[in-house]
Amino acid sequence: MTKPPQFDLLIVGAGPAGLSAAAEAAGHGLGVAVLDEFPEPGGRMLGQFHEEKGHWWVGRREAEQLLKKCAALGVEIRCGVSVYGMVRPGNRWVVRTTGGSLTAARVLLATGAAEIPRPCPGWTLPGVMSIGAAQVLANVHYVKPGQRGLIIGVNTLAMAIARELAVSGVPIAGIVLPGPGPLSGEDASPKANLAKLMGLAHLAPSPFMRIGGRIARTLGMAGPAARFFPRGGLKIWDIPLMLRTQAVSINGKERVESVTLADVTGAGELIPGSEREERVDFVALAGGLYPLAELAAVAGCPFMHVPELGGHIPLHNEQMQTPVEGLYVAGNITGIESALVAMAQGRLAAAAVCGDAGVLGYLRESKLLEAMREVRRVRSSASIQFAPGIPYARERVYQHYAEFLEAGVLNEQMN
Structure with missing residues (x-):
């Protein structure tokens, strides 16, 4: 019987975190393989670009550079392969995939995030898509999703991709709130959305939102500001x-032809008689992102719910280690942040893996400290941030991790 291929490190996810970790770990001599279910490595980087401190950060270019580095270091990248099982019967992981089983001393999960579906009346019509699908069409396949579109949902993802679509020459009629309903919650509230944007006011492209956002946030004026927000909207790009x-x-009838819009009060109540038709031929639904963390559950990792990070995330420490021996996480599986943060987390996870594998020698502590400082630096300066309070949420996770391990040690001593 043929033995499964063996690696020092197996990475699930060929996005920014996974590729960055692969290059870093292979650079220290580890045998690394990367698996991804998509036909091309790079993840969502392939469709991302944004202004970053006076220059354009282009995800496809970053992905190409990482892939070249991985190839030169002997990293094995397998695309079109799905992982459906993970077990650790001894001191190695056995990872079950659609391409056969592989074994590795350590596994890094860098599976990224998925979009939250946002149903609304008419959402099954051809021409309705997620905001991420519109991004992939325009920026990966260079196909316009339509001649004129509307984005439903106000969040960082919607704002960032709206900017990309505008730069790509895709006309957007506007960004509006979803209608009220059990699945919309506060996302349909002008007050809640304005409060959310105020928390990110230092990143806003509009001077009104930067300056006014700081003042209103300081005075606790999200409610009054929502009442005075222009009904016609505020132009961003x-x-x-x-x-x-x-x-x-x-x-x-057979595809998207229009969207019925209605004005609402600052409290989110529909204003009778304000209904009108907006002629568009595609609609992008922006419900936000959540960590794609199912494999961590399969591996037996405990979870923690952190709203600022997108929902349930695998429990981990600042060095990207989980309580499960030989299992590490990096990127959006640990909480929704930008690709630049994911890349820094990937390098940090690789440093932790290399340190645990004993290949860093006396440099272990200094390498880890340097990598942790770099993650904090990138996080604090990132131009795209998905929620206010992310650094504080991270500290809560790390504290909970320490308490979890301490409780486990106490239980062992008591038994």
Whole structure:
């Protein structure tokens, strides 16, 4: 019987975190393989670009550089392969995939995030897609999702991709709130959305939102500010951001033809008689992102719910180690942040792996400290941040990890 291929480190996910970790670990002499279910490595980096401190950060270019580095270091990258099982019967992981089983001393999960679906009346019509799908069409396949579109949902993901679509020459009629309903929650509230944007006011492209956001946040004026927010919206990159407008329904016979919009009060109550039709041929639903963490559950990792980080995340420490021996995490599986943060986390996870594998020698502590400082630096300066309070949320996770381990040690001593 043929033995499964063996590696020092097996990485699941060929996005920014996974590729960065692979290059770093292979650079220290580890045998590394990277698995990804998509046909091309690079993850969502392939469709991302944004302004970063006076220059354009282009994800595809970053991915190409990482892939060249991985190839030169002998990293094995297997695409079109799905992982469906993980067990650790001894001192090595056995990872079950659609391409056969592999074994590794250590596994890094860098599986990224998935979009939160946001159903609304008419959302099954052709021409309705997630905001991420619109991004992939325009920036990966260079196909316009339509001639004129509308984005439903106000969040960092919607704002970032709206900017990309505008730069790519895709006309956007506006960014509006979803209609009220059990799945919309506070996402349909002008007040809640404005408070969320105020928390990110230092990143806002509009001077009104930068300056006014700071003042209103300081004075606790999210409610009053929502009442006075212009009904026609505020233009961001020539795209109207309409916090006083909700999407009532998506209309069309065989495909999207229009969206029924209605004005709402600052409290989110629909204003009778304000309904109108916005002619568009595609709609992008922006429900946000959540960590894609199922494999961590399969591996037996405990979880923690952290709203600022996108929901349930695998419990881990600042060095990206989980309580499960030989299991590490990096990137959006640990909480929703930018690709630059994911890359820094990937390098940190690789440093932890190399330290645990004994290949860093006396440099172990200094390498880990340097990598942790770099993650903090990148996080604090990132131009795209998905929620206020991320650094504090991270500290809560690390504290909970320490308490979890301490409780486990106490239980062992008592038994």
